[in-house]
Amino acid sequence: MKKNLPVTQQEKEFDAKANILSTTNPKGVITYVNKDFIDISGFTNDELINKNHNVVRHPDMPELAFADLWATIKSGKSWMGVVKNRCKDGSHYWVNAFVTPIMKNGAIAEFQSIRSKPDRSLVKHAERFYKKINSGSLPWYFNIPVPGLKSRLVGAVALMLYAVLFHLVEGIEPDAAWQGLGMGVLMSAVMIYAISWPFTKLLAASRKVVDNKVMQYVYTGRRDDMGQIMLAMKLLEAEGGGIVGRLADSSEQIAGDSEQLRHAVDQSHQGLEAMFSETNLVATAMTEMTSSIQEVARNAQDASEAANNAHEQTSIGSQIVNEATGKINDLAALVEESAGVIRDLEKESDEISNILTLIREIATQTSLLALNATIESARAGEAGKGFAVVAYEVKTLATNTHEAIVEIENMISNLQGHSKSAAEKMVDGQKQALDTVEQSKKVAESLEAVASAVGMINNLNSQIATAVEEQGAAAEEINRSVLSIRNASESNMEASTETEASSSSLNNLAQELKGLADQFWDKRIEANSK
Numbered sequence: 001m002k003k004n005l006p007v008t009q010q011e012k013e014f015d016a017k018a019n020i021l022s023t024t025n026p027k028g029v030i031t032y033v034n035k036d037f038i039d040i041s042g043f044t045n046d047e048l049i050n051k052n053h054n055v056v057r058h059p060d061m062p063e064l065a066f067a068d069l070w071a072t073i074k075s076g077k078s079w080m081g082v083v084k085n086r087c088k089d090g091s092h093y094w095v096n097a098f099v100t101p102i103m104k105n106g107a108i109a110e111f112q113s114i115r116s117k118p119d120r121s122l123v124k125h126a127e128r129f130y131k132k133i134n135s136g137s138l139p140w141y142f143n144i145p146v147p148g149l150k151s152r153l154v155g156a157v158a159l160m161l162y163a164v165l166f167h168l169v170e171g172i173e174p175d176a177a178w179q180g181l182g183m184g185v186l187m188s189a190v191m192i193y194a195i196s197w198p199f200t201k202l203l204a205a206s207r208k209v210v211d212n213k214v215m216q217y218v219y220t221g222r223r224d225d226m227g228q229i230m231l232a233m234k235l236l237e238a239e240g241g242g243i244v245g246r247l248a249d250s251s252e253q254i255a256g257d258s259e260q261l262r263h264a265v266d267q268s269h270q271g272l273e274a275m276f277s278e279t280n281l282v283a284t285a286m287t288e289m290t291s292s293i294q295e296v297a298r299n300a301q302d303a304s305e306a307a308n309n310a311h312e313q314t315s316i317g318s319q320i321v322n323e324a325t326g327k328i329n330d331l332a333a334l335v336e337e338s339a340g341v342i343r344d345l346e347k348e349s350d351e352i353s354n355i356l357t358l359i360r361e362i363a364t365q366t367s368l369l370a371l372n373a374t375i376e377s378a379r380a381g382e383a384g385k386g387f388a389v390v391a392y393e394v395k396t397l398a399t400n401t402h403e404a405i406v407e408i409e410n411m412i413s414n415l416q417g418h419s420k421s422a423a424e425k426m427v428d429g430q431k432q433a434l435d436t437v438e439q440s441k442k443v444a445e446s447l448e449a450v451a452s453a454v455g456m457i458n459n460l461n462s463q464i465a466t467a468v469e470e471q472g473a474a475a476e477e478i479n480r481s482v483l484s485i486r487n488a489s490e491s492n493m494e495a496s497t498e499t500e501a502s503s504s505s506l507n508n509l510a511q512e513l514k515g516l517a518d519q520f521w522d523k524r525i526e527a528n529s530k
Contacts, residue, residue, distance in 0.1 A: 028054070
């Protein structure tokens with residue numbers, strides 16, 4: 001057997017009202033311990049749960065006791081014994097243990113152990129007896145059969161009849177003495193049967209409850225039939241105490257749980273009230289949001305229509321710009337053509353200037369010739385007068401020609417100046433026309449980009465309108481759901497009010513049940529102490 005160490009042999013005292021309870025599965029693994037078990041043993045809940053119950057076994061306990069324990073409870077019967085348990089710090093405490101198998105569907109589901117504080121005389125008796133068992137020296141008389149009540153009655157009656165017969169045989173005839181003896185034996189047999197028969201039945205019934213010589217000797221100090229009956233009574237009393245102990249522990253848990261339930265229900269009720277209030281606000285907000293979504297949908301539709309109009313206008317503007325670009329290109333071509341004509345005119349003016357220069361030279365020569373003719377006619381006298389007239393006319397013609405040439409030159413010079421200026425302006429106009437064409441192209445490209453962007457905006461507006469419409473439908477659905485939640489919250493709040501009343505009633509009932517269980521447990525402790 002495993003020995004749990006260390007041990008200090010220091011006994012730990014605990015309250016006589018303590019109800020030390022634990023449960024294990026059929027393999028002896030701990031599944032539950034109550035607060036008293038934890039407080040007295042010194043182990044934590046985590047150190048006990050899912051551990052084998054022998055974690056609290058003290059090495060001073062005989063193996064025989066635990067072998068008897070497991071043999072008894074595995075057979076489906078309850079076991080009772082005085083047990084020395086070990087604390088975590090090595091100290092120990094004595095308990096009066098009552099172990100019961102809990103059956104479910106005809107099979108053992110768990111073992112329940114209820115422990116209480118034993119009487120000190122019982123502890124001392126058990127401690128002495130366990131030491132003898134551990135040392136292998138049981139009392140010499142322990143295995144000697146003890147006469148039962150019937151045997152004792154028969155012996156007592158026989159001695160009584162022998163004494164009576166001894167005193168009467170001297171003064172009575174032998175036949176009469178034998179007749180008296182026979183009558184006495186018959187009457188004694190009837191009396192013994194009348195006395196022993198119900199006792200025998202009681203003894204048999206007690207053995208159905210428990211039949212354990214070691215346990216009998218520990219609890220009663222007797223090995224006879226009376227000790228057997230006393231042990232059975234103690235076991236039945238312990239069984240009732242076990243029920244009360246489990247009931248007390250369960251009622252304490254129920255009281256604690258019902259109190260927690262009451263607080264939880266109260267918090268739930270407050271939460272439901274808050275949720276009801278919040279759902280009212282949400283319902284109002286959802287109604288407003290639905291209206292806002294509908295307004296957004298209308299605005300999105302208007303924006304979509306405006307985008308359509310803008311797209312149409314940009315398309316028209318792009319078309320107009322394209323037409324204007326074409327006309328400006330035509331104008332630029334005309335300007336180029338006019339510039340060419342002016343340049344041709346300028347060239348022709350240059351040629352005229354060249355001709356006028358030639359004519360001026362001819363007029364100059366003619367004027368010189370007229371001058372020479374005048375001189376020669378003056379020399380000729382009268383013969384030269386006719387020639388002088390011709391010379392004068394030629395000179396006059398030359399002079400007029402020269403003057404006309406000067407005027408023509410001035411006119412041609414002015415014409416050339418204007419032609420050059422017109423040509424320069426034509427070049428500037430052509431450049432401006434080309435620049436305008438480039439700007440028109442850029443404007444056309446910009447209008448195309450604007451048209452594309454407006455088209456995208458139009459598509460987005462359409463998508464927004466569709467999405468907003470879907471959101472509107474979803475918002476309507478959410479609004480209906482929120483209203484349903486609000487109605488459900490209202491119903492839940494009403495149900496919570498009823499649950500709160502029920503939990504309060506349950507808490508009161510649990511407190512009453514705990515009070516009754518504590519009362520029965522106190523009475524059991526009081527009865528055991530007498």
